[in-house]
Amino acid sequence: MDKGFSEIWVYLSASPLLALTLTLAAYQLGNWVYQKGGKNPLLNPVLIAVVVLVATLLVTGTDYATYFEGAQFVHFLLGPATVALALPLYRQIERVRKSALAISVSLLAGSLTATATAVSIAWGFGSSQEILISLAPKSVTAPVAMGIAEQLGGLPSLTAVLVILTGIIGAALGPLLLNVMGVKDMAARGLAIGTASHGIGTARAFQVSEVAGAFAGLAMGLNALATAILLPLMWKWVF
Amino acid sequence: MIFYLTLIFACQLVGELLKVALELPVPGPVIGMVLLFAGLMIKRGIPEDLAEVGYTFLSNLSLLFVPAGVGVMLHIALIGEQALAITLALVGSTLATIAVTALVMRAMSRAEDADTGRSTDG
Numbered sequence: 001m002d003k004g005f006s007e008i009w010v011y012l013s014a015s016p017l018l019a020l021t022l023t024l025a026a027y028q029l030g031n032w033v034y035q036k037g038g039k040n041p042l043l044n045p046v047l048i049a050v051v052v053l054v055a056t057l058l059v060t061g062t063d064y065a066t067y068f069e070g071a072q073f074v075h076f077l078l079g080p081a082t083v084a085l086a087l088p089l090y091r092q093i094e095r096v097r098k099s100a101l102a103i104s105v106s107l108l109a110g111s112l113t114a115t116a117t118a119v120s121i122a123w124g125f126g127s128s129q130e131i132l133i134s135l136a137p138k139s140v141t142a143p144v145a146m147g148i149a150e151q152l153g154g155l156p157s158l159t160a161v162l163v164i165l166t167g168i169i170g171a172a173l174g175p176l177l178l179n180v181m182g183v184k185d186m187a188a189r190g191l192a193i194g195t196a197s198h199g200i201g202t203a204r205a206f207q208v209s210e211v212a213g214a215f216a217g218l219a220m221g222l223n224a225l226a227t228a229i230l231l232p233l234m235w236k237w238v239f
Numbered sequence: 240m241i242f243y244l245t246l247i248f249a250c251q252l253v254g255e256l257l258k259v260a261l262e263l264p265v266p267g268p269v270i271g272m273v274l275l276f277a278g279l280m281i282k283r284g285i286p287e288d289l290a291e292v293g294y295t296f297l298s299n300l301s302l303l304f305v306p307a308g309v310g311v312m313l314h315i316a317l318i319g320e321q322a323l324a325i326t327l328a329l330v331g332s333t334l335a336t337i338a339v340t341a342l343v344m345r346a347m348s349r350a351e352d353a354d355t356g357r358s359t360d361g
Contacts, residue, residue: 110340125324
């Protein structure tokens, strides 16, 4: 790298603008690929953006903390966006009220499946206790999952990564699985994706239908609550 | 416009305060969502400008997960060591969760429909 270029790079790296612009550009690219690819769920825009950004940071030798100084402005908006999930939920209130029992039972079944299968598969492959704990709350929205992992003695930062990966897997493969299963009801589709893959699944559900998005957002909130209460109790009982 | 943006932020802020004050196990934004929802129930409707602000957030929800997702680079080594176990656990568990939730929901919705069907048939 010649001196002029590296000086410019050092200058730009010190301001949040570069990381912010790169984040938006990488997401634009991801979205473009997704649209060009006939909206194939495997071409998940978040996945593409993350791969592009990680590669860029590794190649330029930039660490995550430096990147996050700029990207935090995007990250911050997750909070108000979560609050805004009240809107679609309110619009679907009649349907939610009508199937309150079905929603509660399927959510609980999904929540238990998420934890039990993740832990038992990883345990079967000889993962350490630390990884098992970090993996257990992986279907729950990141801030709650990190809190649970910390409480039980896992690695909260690893949990955050596993949560994001789970979200991307659910958003990419979930719609294909539901198609194969012949589940057409948007409420059931949304509930399933929201329970398994929290906000990233919810974001994906919104791109398809408002009903699916509303049920996914509801499932995300309820699963956070259910797992936060049940997982620590179950963990004490099993180990 | 700014009024409703302020309202959304305020819901989150009160949510964060309630979480700390009452030691609730759910994050502030989720409590904020419940607060906004309660407000809509009381008001019995969504003001047009609130819908505009709120749906701007929701239609770009995916983008907001990108910075956290890039955090995967912090644990590339650890994940690489146990790549098979972690990949199978994540993919297997996520698919199982989606299948179980959707199947239970479908079965129970059908049962409920059948029930209401019977009751209206007399």
